[in-house]
Amino acid sequence: MEKLNEISELLQKGRAKNVAILVQEALDEGIDAKVILSDALLAGMGIVGEKFKKEEVFVPEVLIAARAMNKGVEVLKPYLQDSDSQGKGKAILGTVKGDLHDIGKNLVKIMLEGKGIEVIDLGTDVSAETFIEEAKKNNADIICCSALLTTTMPEMKRVVELVKSENLDVKIMIGGAPVNQDFCDEIGADYYTDDAASAADVAKSILEEAKC
Amino acid sequence: MLTNEKKEQLVSDYEAWWNHELKRPIIQVTLAKNDQGKAVSRGQLLDMVYDYSIPAQEVAKCYRDTFESQIYLGDAFPHFYMRSTGILGAMLGQTYTIDVERGTIWFEEMKGKELEDLQPKLAEDNQLYQRGIDLIKAFQEEFKDDIALGIPNLGGMMDIVESMRGANNSLMDLYDDPDEVKRLNNDIYTAYEMAYKNYMDIISQEKSMGYTGWTPLLSQKPYFISQCDFCCMIGPDQFEEFVAGTLDKEASLIERSFYHLDGPGAVKHLDRIIESGFGGIQWINGAGSKPIDDEGWTDIYQKVHNAGLLLQVYCYSKEELRFIDHIVNLLGTTEGLAFICNGQEEDKEIFESYLEKYNVPK
Numbered sequence: 001m002e003k004l005n006e007i008s009e010l011l012q013k014g015r016a017k018n019v020a021i022l023v024q025e026a027l028d029e030g031i032d033a034k035v036i037l038s039d040a041l042l043a044g045m046g047i048v049g050e051k052f053k054k055e056e057v058f059v060p061e062v063l064i065a066a067r068a069m070n071k072g073v074e075v076l077k078p079y080l081q082d083s084d085s086q087g088k089g090k091a092i093l094g095t096v097k098g099d100l101h102d103i104g105k106n107l108v109k110i111m112l113e114g115k116g117i118e119v120i121d122l123g124t125d126v127s128a129e130t131f132i133e134e135a136k137k138n139n140a141d142i143i144c145c146s147a148l149l150t151t152t153m154p155e156m157k158r159v160v161e162l163v164k165s166e167n168l169d170v171k172i173m174i175g176g177a178p179v180n181q182d183f184c185d186e187i188g189a190d191y192y193t194d195d196a197a198s199a200a201d202v203a204k205s206i207l208e209e210a211k212c
Numbered sequence: 213m214l215t216n217e218k219k220e221q222l223v224s225d226y227e228a229w230w231n232h233e234l235k236r237p238i239i240q241v242t243l244a245k246n247d248q249g250k251a252v253s254r255g256q257l258l259d260m261v262y263d264y265s266i267p268a269q270e271v272a273k274c275y276r277d278t279f280e281s282q283i284y285l286g287d288a289f290p291h292f293y294m295r296s297t298g299i300l301g302a303m304l305g306q307t308y309t310i311d312v313e314r315g316t317i318w319f320e321e322m323k324g325k326e327l328e329d330l331q332p333k334l335a336e337d338n339q340l341y342q343r344g345i346d347l348i349k350a351f352q353e354e355f356k357d358d359i360a361l362g363i364p365n366l367g368g369m370m371d372i373v374e375s376m377r378g379a380n381n382s383l384m385d386l387y388d389d390p391d392e393v394k395r396l397n398n399d400i401y402t403a404y405e406m407a408y409k410n411y412m413d414i415i416s417q418e419k420s421m422g423y424t425g426w427t428p429l430l431s432q433k434p435y436f437i438s439q440c441d442f443c444c445m446i447g448p449d450q451f452e453e454f455v456a457g458t459l460d461k462e463a464s465l466i467e468r469s470f471y472h473l474d475g476p477g478a479v480k481h482l483d484r485i486i487e488s489g490f491g492g493i494q495w496i497n498g499a500g501s502k503p504i505d506d507e508g509w510t511d512i513y514q515k516v517h518n519a520g521l522l523l524q525v526y527c528y529s530k531e532e533l534r535f536i537d538h539i540v541n542l543l544g545t546t547e548g549l550a551f552i553c554n555g556q557e558e559d560k561e562i563f564e565s566y567l568e569k570y571n572v573p574k
């Protein structure tokens with residue numbers, strides 16, 4: 001649909017104000033809120049994610065696109081209430097203790113939300129205990145840990161150990177520049193990806209597997 | 213400390229290296245002695261450097277124990293510069309905290325200020341800036357030509373913008389207020405140029421072993437290393453718009469200029485960085501990513517070499533000495549290369565065997 005494409009295009013350019021206006025127009029024209037969300041906002045964000053993976057766009061473009069998406073979602077929120085309850089799954093996300101880097105983590109959040117996954121963002125400097133507590137409290141499906149410092153990576157191992165010792169039914173996904181597949185294998189985490197868009201793809205497939 | 217003969221050899225070999233006339237690689241080996249004597253930790257040194265209640269002369273005296281706790285082999289030499297990356301931001305008003313345990317310092321975001329509120333100017337009487345001067349003078353007096361001296365690690369312009377604004381804000385600013393970002397970047401550059409010239413001038417006034425920088429190459433002419441870690445987050449267009457122009461200016465300001473290329477995310481800008489006119493490139497592969505001798509980095513070494521630039525990498529342990537063989541074999545030359553190696557006293561023989569292999573005087 002013309003209008004939805006237009007919203008998606010504007011979102012990709014980060015034009016937050018225009019996105020909000022057009023989302024309202026689309027609603028006024030009687031287009032279903034869920035359709036606007038999936039075919040305009042999430043679709044646009046999906047394209048940004050793909051382009052980011054291919055290095056066609058970079059961090060600033062993703063951040064402004066996400067800001068535009070949030071503006072659009074704000075307009076849609078009152079119309080989406082009932083569909084919210086049957087979300088596609090829950091993820092706990094945070095940067096590990098001692099580490100304040102959050103740009104990568106925020107991108108992971110944006111991409112996960114772009115796949116319709118509910119994200120509980122614990123921010124930065126999050127201890128292994130807090131990850132576990134929040135996962136239990138929220139009945140989360142996935143714990144996503146980000147680390148950018150070699151000195152803070154060991155905290156991820158503690159998350160894995162605590163999940164095991166408490167026998168929690170939750171998958172652990174890790175990432176951040178110094179993290180790699182070898183480290184993931186070594187500490188026994190479930191998944192590693194090297195960019196945010198792939199993180200969202202993996203999370204989605206984990207949740208789909210869990211559903212069947 | 214080094215003998216006069218050794219110092220002369222270092223000075224003349226490094227000069228030949230900078231002029232692309234040295235027929236061997238530069239290989240520095242700095243080993244930590246088993247007995248660390250009275251040397252204090254990196255974090256404690258950092259703390260002293262920033263503690264105005266401790267006279268600069270006392271800091272210099274304390275460094276003697278540090279220099280004596282190391283063995284300098286091959287092209288290595290004792291040196292001093294004021295840490296840490298981006299200190300210029302603090303001279304321009306950023307607050308900071310020192311983490312003594314980790315030996316690092318954090319420069320804090322200037323919260324609550326809009327982009328246009330940030331109008332940094334370097335004041336001659338700024339305490340931290342003055343401390344930098346006092347330290348250089350104190351080290352000159354204490355060590356004469358036994359050590360080389362570097363200017364404080366001022367940092368990269370956009371890295372300081374990012375640090376002042378906070379990373380997320382600074383990235384959005386590129387879209388929301390590009391002109392103000394350029395204005396701020398330019399103000400920081402003005403301060404940088406002033407600090408650079410004044411510090412270099414002070415180093416030049418007394419005889420030392422030579423100039424060095426936060427990457428310890430030795431030079432008889434002013435030498436410094438430019439950087440922009442921020443660039444790993446932006447694409448080529450924004451690199452051109454916000455970064456490249458300043459790098460061009462830095463490369464022409466600094467007589468012997470080097471660029472610190474940090475991590476896979478920075479590689480996409482290498483061609484433009486080379487165009488800026490730097491004399492050399494330092495390549496850091498980044499924690500967690502493939503080692504220096506991975507095939508994936510071949511392109512970087514070849515580009516730098518083919519452009520006629522000097523190339524420097526680190527070997528952080530005896531296991532990493534293989535990087536020297538890798539790069540020498542790959543480029544088919546021992547010239548124009550520098551390897552800065554660190555290790556422990558007990559591995560001395562292994563390091564010495566590499567010095568011998570590449571004809572580096574011990």
Ligand code: B12
Nearest residue numbers: 100101102103104146149150175176177195196379475499
């Ligand atoms: C921006 C930055 C900062 C900013 C952070 C601002 C912020 N709000 O995040 C500031 C200036 C505050 C900062 C501070 C420090 N930093 Co810093 N910083 C960086 C820099 C330049 C970029 C990091 C970044 O955001 N990259 C862009 C994002 C998008 O990439 P990313 O985080 O890797 O995320 C991607 C993937 O990894 C993945 N991903 C990320 N998280 C997750 C999670 C999951 C679950 C998954 C699946 C995937 C995933 O998806 C993302 C997008 O595709 C890097 C340099 C570099 N080359 O990486 C240094 C760097 C990470 N910092 C470093 C250091 C040392 C520090 C300081 C200690 C410096 C100091 N002395 O002050 C402090 C530490 C503060 C602290 N306690 O955390 C070092 C780390 C060295 C090491 N090996 O440990 C680096 C590598 C710089 C260097 N070369 O020395 N830093």
